[in-house]
Amino acid sequence: VPMRWEEALDTLADKMMELRKNNEPEKLMYMRGRYSPTSTDLLYGTLPKIFGTPNYYSHSAICAEAEKMGPGYTQGFFGYRGYDLAKTKCLVVWGCDPLSSNRQVPNAIAKFSDILDRGTVIAVDPRMSASVAKANEWLPIKPGEDGALAAGIAHVLLTVGLWSKEFVGSFKDGKNLFKTGATVDETAFAEKQTHGIVKFWNIELKDRTP
Numbered sequence: 001v002p003m004r005w006e007e008a009l010d011t012l013a014d015k016m017m018e019l020r021k022n023n024e025p026e027k028l029m030y031m032r033g034r035y036s037p038t039s040t041d042l043l044y045g046t047l048p049k050i051f052g053t054p055n056y057y058s059h060s061a062i063c064a065e066a067e068k069m070g071p072g073y074t075q076g077f078f079g080y081r082g083y084d085l086a087k088t089k090c091l092v093v094w095g096c097d098p099l100s101s102n103r104q105v106p107n108a109i110a111k112f113s114d115i116l117d118r119g120t121v122i123a124v125d126p127r128m129s130a131s132v133a134k135a136n137e138w139l140p141i142k143p144g145e146d147g148a149l150a151a152g153i154a155h156v157l158l159t160v161g162l163w164s165k166e167f168v169g170s171f172k173d174g175k176n177l178f179k180t181g182a183t184v185d186e187t188a189f190a191e192k193q194t195h196g197i198v199k200f201w202n203i204e205l206k207d208r209t210p
Contacts (some may be wrong), residue, residue, distance in 0.1 A: 016051065025052035033059050067103070085111035089119035095146055097129035124149065151208035155180070158201060167193050181206055 003011070019027050030048050032039045048056040060066070064080075072078035085091070085108065098108040112134065115121055123135035126143045141149055157163050158178040169192040171177055177184045178201060186198045 020051070026055060028053045029055040029057075031057045035059070064103075085115065088115050091115050091119070091121045092124065093121065093131045093135065094124040097125070097131045099130040099134070148208075151205060152210040155205050155208045156210065158205065168197060169194070178206075180209055 016028060019025055028048075028051055030043065030053070032044050044056060044058060048054070067080065068078045071081055080103065088111075096102065099105065099112060102108060112121070112131075116134065116136070120137070121131070121135040122137045122139070123129070123132040124139045124141060124146070125132055126141055132138050139149070159176075159180060161176045161178075169190045171188055172190050173188070177188060183202050183206065184198050186202075189198045191197060
């Protein structure tokens with residue numbers, strides 16, 4: 001609805017005060033885009049705290065910092081990664097759409113057709129994205145079931161013995177002890193570049209069959 005700035009501010013203020021009077025400050029959510037002194041220090045940094053809502057989200061939550069979290073917690077590298085799309089033969093696009101939303105959209109678009117020519121693209125996503133439309137295989141999982149699929153894949157990789165021995169390591173006696181439902185002695189595995197794979201098997205993966 002078209003209105004003057006003064007009317008817009010009054011409307012916003014009235015709605016916010018209504019939430020405060022109803023003791024419902026958490027129903028206010030503030031989302032900001034890219035950075036500026038006003039949006040960072042005043043609106044994002046101060047307003048939600050004074051108002052009493054925990055629901056305020058920065059641009060970084062769905063951009064740079066979120067991207068860094070993956071390699072940060074799995075590899076100890078909190079930074080931007082460079083993907084070798086020029087040599088990729090099997091690309092698994094899991095819950096994202098590199099043709100539409102990543103820091104290198106033009107690069108992904110330029111390399112995507114070459115990957116399809118020499119290899120396979122598998123998309124794991126509940127929605128039909130641009131990457132899904134071009135992929136060789138689409139796994140349209142139910143929303144929120146990514147973890148179940150990942151655990152099932154990990155279970156199969158370990159029980160069948162398809163993990164990278166050069167990177168992960170292997171059992172000292174050469175016999176695969178990863179059996180469905182069976183706990184494994186951690187000392188029986190000589191681990192290399194990973195940390196706690198047998199512990200994770202015992203706690204999480206041993207019963208996670210497909």
